[in-house]
Amino acid sequence: MADTGWDTDVVVAGAGPTGLMLACELRLAGVDVTLVDRLAQRTGESRAGGMHCRTLEVLDQRGVLDRFLAAGDLTPVGHFSGLMLDFDGLESRHPLPLMILQSAVERLLEEWAEELGVRVRWSSEVAGVRQDDDGVSAELRTAEAAPALLRARYLVGCDGGRSTVRRLSGIAFPGTPATMTALIGDVELPDLPEDYIWARRCATGDYSAISFEPGWYRVITSDYDRVADRDEPATFEQLRRSLIRLAGTDYGMRNPRWISRFGDAARQADRYRAGRVLLAGDAAHIHFPAGGQGLNTGVQDAVNLGWKLASVVRGRAPESLLDSYHAERHPVGERVLQNTRAQAALTRPGAQTDALRDVFGSLLVFDDVNRQLRDMLTALDVRYPVDGGHPLAGRRVPDAGLKAPDGVTRVHELLHAARPVLLDLRGSTTLGTAVAGWADRVDLVEARCEDGHWAVPSRGEIPAPAAVLVRPDGHVAWAADGDRTPDTTALRTALTTWFGPARQR
Numbered sequence: 249m250a251d252t253g254w255d256t257d258v259v260v261a262g263a264g265p266t267g268l269m270l271a272c273e274l275r276l277a278g279v280d281v282t283l284v285d286r287l288a289q290r291t292g293e294s295r296a297g298g299m300h301c302r303t304l305e306v307l308d309q310r311g312v313l314d315r316f317l318a319a320g321d322l323t324p325v326g327h328f329s330g331l332m333l334d335f336d337g338l339e340s341r342h343p344l345p346l347m348i349l350q351s352a353v354e355r356l357l358e359e360w361a362e363e364l365g366v367r368v369r370w371s372s373e374v375a376g377v378r379q380d381d382d383g384v385s386a387e388l389r390t391a392e393a394a395p396a397l398l399r400a401r402y403l404v405g406c407d408g409g410r411s412t413v414r415r416l417s418g419i420a421f422p423g424t425p426a427t428m429t430a431l432i433g434d435v436e437l438p439d440l441p442e443d444y445i446w447a448r449r450c451a452t453g454d455y456s457a458i459s460f461e462p463g464w465y466r467v468i469t470s471d472y473d474r475v476a477d478r479d480e481p482a483t484f485e486q487l488r489r490s491l492i493r494l495a496g497t498d499y500g501m502r503n504p505r506w507i508s509r510f511g512d513a514a515r516q517a518d519r520y521r522a523g524r525v526l527l528a529g530d531a532a533h534i535h536f537p538a539g540g541q542g543l544n545t546g547v548q549d550a551v552n553l554g555w556k557l558a559s560v561v562r563g564r565a566p567e568s569l570l571d572s573y574h575a576e577r578h579p580v581g582e583r584v585l586q587n588t589r590a591q592a593a594l595t596r597p598g599a600q601t602d603a604l605r606d607v608f609g610s611l612l613v614f615d616d617v618n619r620q621l622r623d624m625l626t627a628l629d630v631r632y633p634v635d636g637g638h639p640l641a642g643r644r645v646p647d648a649g650l651k652a653p654d655g656v657t658r659v660h661e662l663l664h665a666a667r668p669v670l671l672d673l674r675g676s677t678t679l680g681t682a683v684a685g686w687a688d689r690v691d692l693v694e695a696r697c698e699d700g701h702w703a704v705p706s707r708g709e710i711p712a713p714a715a716v717l718v719r720p721d722g723h724v725a726w727a728a729d730g731d732r733t734p735d736t737t738a739l740r741t742a743l744t745t746w747f748g749p750a751r752q753r
């Protein structure tokens with residue numbers, strides 16, 4: 249294949265949760281996307297066991313949340329390093345974590361991707377990357393003898409913690425190495441005398457046994473007296489011996505579905521973009537899987553990147569828009585690394601950590617402490633550095649109740665098509681004129697809002713705005729209050745910044 253012209257607009261490497269979500273976002277915006285994965289088929293393994301509120305919201309923003317709710321169970325609690333947090337009362341329509349296996353999340357995302365027309369090429373491993381001014385070529389190792397070349401405008405590495413795309417693009421991955429080893433496996437435990445065991449601490453580590461399906465337990469053992477070689481295979485026998493070491497018994501462990509290993513290494517790509525190559529999900533950040541944040545952060549990376557990349561590919565916004573992806577998502581990833589390092593420190597065995605856990609645990613009864621931690625773990629408090637003094641600027645728009653055309657009853661429903669929305673809640677005559685040059689890209693919706701106040705996580709209640717410009721990812725690009733004439737100059741600046749220059753009539 250000649251190395252000119254594009255086979256596809258965007259190649260997404262890796263059909264895990266991040267790559268699947270990104271492919272869906274790109275297709276919704278009309279971009280031609282090719283999703284490749286080195287696996288011949290899915291393994292059925294399920295590292296993640298849950299999704300948090302903000303991820304449920306972004307699925308709701310696209311109108312597909314019900315599929316996920318039907319495949320999992322809502323639970324009233326979450327945790328910080330095994331210490332229970334109360335999630336009821338989060339300022340969201342979906343406050344409770346959803347217990348759902350990663351395999352189910354991947355299956356449902358893949359079904360949605362297929363409906364949207366995403367092509368997935370299995371047995372296709374990205375083994376080479378070369379970029380130039382016009383595009384990027386991904387060399388694919390496939391079942392065929394000769395490698396295939398796929399030419400695209402952009403390549404996004406969603407290829408996990410050991411990302412080949414990251415390495416081949418020369419993006420550094422600094423951080424801290426593992427200091428412990430954990431084993432995880434889905435097994436039967438016929439002799440377990442309790443319903444479940446949660447983060448039971450002992451002299452050299454801790455262990456859990458949680459039932460995700462009748463008859464099956466997810467066993468996790470953490471050993472702090474050794475760091476395993478990354479490439480050493482994890483075996484059933486290792487998990488069994490580790491459980492005996494920690495618990496004194498294997499509870500009759502048998503019939504493993506899968507066994508894997510993880511640690512507390514914490515690393516983050518120093519750049520999320522190198523020219524025409526971008527990174528998202530575990531390819532951009534790895535950390536101790538405490539508090540259930542990795543899959544959630546990856547899906548939210550994808551939702552931040554998807555509409556920006558689509559705008560650039562479709563020639564509607566300048567390439568510089570892609571730099572806002574790093575500017576917005578790198579700090580979010582950095583904070584996840586920090587809070588998971590803190591959680592890892594709180595799990596270490598020993599009398600001093602026991603005492604620290606007691607003190608820390610006693611603080612969680614205070615509402616403000618509980619709220620601070622749960623807003624952080626759920627990412628509901630994320631605020632991007634968006635210009636404008638309004639308290640909503642940069643935050644995710646609350647899902648307030650509406651009376652809008654076409655029977656729309658709440659704000660997040662307006663985002664199903666993944667298009668920007670200028671929501672006019674006071675029938676301002678000036679907004680229609682101001683947005684006219686963007687009418688091909690931005691939907692102007694006039695609606696009535698019954699709620700006088702909007703609840704904003706980590707901020708409290710604020711008066712409902714008169715108008716709000718919402719990006720496709722659900723974050724606020726501009727907002728105006730009711731008691732002033734909307735500042736249409738600032739609105740036009742925001743429209744240009746996020747959605748490109750106005751179209752000349």
Ligand SMILES: Cc1cc2nc3c(=O)[nH]c(=O)nc-3n(C[C@H](O)[C@H](O)[C@H](O)COP(=O)(O)OP(=O)(O)OC[C@H]3O[C@@H](n4cnc5c(N)ncnc54)[C@H](O)[C@@H]3O)c2cc1C
Binds near residue numbers: 413
């Ligand atoms: C024990 C444990 C529990 C966890 N629990 C949670 C939880 O409750 N909640 C949560 O949010 N997160 C959790 N996580 C983290 C979560 O599993 C990961 O963050 C998530 O899988 C990341 O998704 P991803 O799509 O970015 O990467 P991955 O899931 O790693 O997917 C990467 C894909 O890329 C493919 N690939 C790799 N190399 C190439 C290549 N060169 N070319 C083409 N394809 C390639 C792989 O085959 C794979 O399909 C947990 C992790 C662990 C270990």
